[in-house]
Amino acid sequence: MNEEFENRLRRAMRPVNPPEGFAERVLRGLPExxxxxxxxxxxxxxxxxxxxxxxxxAPAALAxxxxxxxxxxxxxxTRQAEREEQAGLAASRELMQALRVTxxxxxxxxxxxxxxxxxxxxxxENRS
Amino acid sequence: MDSAQADTxxxxxxxxxxxxxxxxxxxxxxxxxxFSIGYRMLNRRDAAEDLAQDVFLQLYRKLDDxxxxxxxxxxxxxxxxxxxxxxxxxxxxxxxxxLEEGVEIAAPQPDEDPLMDRELLRLLGELAPxxxxxxxxxxxxxxxVAEIAATLDMPVNTVKSHIKRSLTAMRGKMIxxxxxxxEELP
Numbered sequence: 321m322n323e324e325f326e327n328r329l330r331r332a333m334r335p336v337n338p339p340e341g342f343a344e345r346v347l348r349g350l351p352e353x354x355x356x357x358x359x360x361x362x363x364x365x366x367x368x369x370x371x372x373x374x375x376x377x378a379p380a381a382l383a384x385x386x387x388x389x390x391x392x393x394x395x396x397x398t399r400q401a402e403r404e405e406q407a408g409l410a411a412s413r414e415l416m417q418a419l420r421v422t423x424x425x426x427x428x429x430x431x432x433x434x435x436x437x438x439x440x441x442x443x444x445e446n447r448s
Numbered sequence: 449m450d451s452a453q454a455d456t457x458x459x460x461x462x463x464x465x466x467x468x469x470x471x472x473x474x475x476x477x478x479x480x481x482x483f484s485i486g487y488r489m490l491n492r493r494d495a496a497e498d499l500a501q502d503v504f505l506q507l508y509r510k511l512d513d514x515x516x517x518x519x520x521x522x523x524x525x526x527x528x529x530x531x532x533x534x535x536x537x538x539x540x541x542x543x544x545x546x547l548e549e550g551v552e553i554a555a556p557q558p559d560e561d562p563l564m565d566r567e568l569l570r571l572l573g574e575l576a577p578x579x580x581x582x583x584x585x586x587x588x589x590x591x592x593v594a595e596i597a598a599t600l601d602m603p604v605n606t607v608k609s610h611i612k613r614s615l616t617a618m619r620g621k622m623i624x625x626x627x628x629x630x631e632e633l634p
Contacts, residue, residue, distance in 0.1 A: 322615075325615065325619060326587065326615070328561075328564065328565075328568065329568055329583075329587045329615075329618075330587045330588075330590070331565065332564070332565035332566075332568040332569055333484075333488060333568075333569070333572070333583075333584065333587045333588040334484075334588070335480040335481055335483075335484040335588060335589075336480065336483065336484050336487060337479065337480045337483065338479050338480070338483035338496070338497055338500055339493070339497065342475070342479055342483070342497065342500070342501075343472045343475040343476050343479060344472070345501065346472075346475055346500075346501050346504045346505070347468055347471070347472055347475075349501060349505060350468070350471075350505065350508055351508075351509075
């Protein structure tokens with residue numbers, strides 16, 4: 321009985337065709353469909369021949385620059401070390417000189433203490 | 449399977465390459481199904497034709513995505529049903545619109561009852577859009593529950609529930625109108 325009702329429903333709902341000329345009307349409304357593009361392989365641009373000098377000049381210049389920079393750096397560092405050494409020697413000489421002067425002064429002071437000068441009273445007695 | 453259907457894969461391939469005659473053949477193979485989904489859903493032939501044209505236009509744009517003949521049928525039912533549901537939800541003009549006259553005026557078969565068919569279709573038109581789409585796919589397109597669920601992005605149990613409730617409601621109204629007897633109830 322249930323099945324019979326469903327069959328009635330199926331009969332009532334049979335598919336119906338659209339009005340005549342439906343497909344043609346759809347086709348008239350279609351946009352242009354882009355045709356598949358013909359793929360043409362691009363010609364790979366061949367690089368112009370380059371002379372050996374032009375090919376290697378840039379790396380050679382770069383290498384030379386690096387060498388110059390290294391040697392210049394070393395030279396500057398050596399000169400700097402020499403200057404520092406000279407300054408150190410000069411400072412050492414000055415220090416030795418200062419020590420010598422100080423030692424002489426100390427010797428004089430020691431002499432003065434050990435052998436004091438004659439008393440002024442004795443001198444006055446002699447005068448009178 | 450007739451010769452046109454047997455050739456469908458090649459028609460599909462030709463249509464993809466821009467062959468309009470092949471696309472027209474594909475339209476003719478599926479136009480009754482797509483148009484009828486629109487017609488049963490919207491209850492208006494002019495709206496159904498607009499909807500069917502829209503669906504085939506979308507198909508034309510998506511031809512490269514269609515994987516097979518079966519996929520095309522599924523795709524057309526899916527787009528037609530969902531588009532019809534959208535139109536129904538957006539436009540109040542279709543709600544309760546009477547079936548148009550002059551449709552399917554073929555000589556009735558001995559077991560046919562045009563009055564009852566008309567009443568059944570009127571009751572179908574009273575269902576909510578989603579339930580109506582389920583019934584159209586089940587009884588017009590003869591699709592099983594799982595495919596209807598996939599077509600409408602709906603859980604299988606929801607599809608079953610729609611079918612059961614819609615059948616009960618329609619039978620109840622038919623009994624009320626004394627078009628069927630109570631013995632026909634399950």
